Every structure is written in C-alpha cells, then in structure tokens.
Amino acid sequence: MLIDENQYTINDAAFALSMTLPTKMVDWPGTRHNFGATIAHADGHAEIHHWQDARTKGEGLSAPPDHSIQLPDDVDIEWLQQRTSTKAF
Secondary structure, three states, rough: OEEEEOOOOOOOOOOOOOOOOOOOOOEOOOOOOOOOOEEEEEOOEEEEEEOHHHHHHHOOOOOOOOEEEEEOOOHHHHHHHOOOOOOOO
C-alpha cells in the first residue's frame, strides 16, 4: 500500500499506523489534496479518501505531531486500519 504522507511526518521510507485500540496515528497522512489522500494498493486499485476528523486534518496545528498520539474514535484511522495489513499472530 502506498499513501501520500504529510510533509511534516516524513521521517523514513514507511507510513506507520497503529492497529490497536484506542486508535493511534504514528505517521500522518497527507492533507494537501483538499484534506484527502490517495491510497494505492498492490493489486493495482486506488482509493481517494477525504479526511473527516478535524484531528486527522491537523486543524488548529501548524504541523502535526511528529510522534504517535492517541486519537480515540477517529473514523479516519479506523478507515485506514480496514485497508491496512497487519502482522498475523
């Protein structure tokens, strides 16, 4: 999966998202495209999603935090979790 990452959290060659509850953002998705991002999947399809939660959009912040932060009930994180793979135990 490829995603447009927020320019303030680009720190390595990966986008990280916590798969646990409460929901937590590790790296932040891009917001440059009308508060949305495109996600490209390995099977060739892509999805455009416009962020719904003001916390995902980073509203009121000059830059998103550069570390993981808990965002309980963030519908955008839940949307990403549904489309992201996780390690099977």
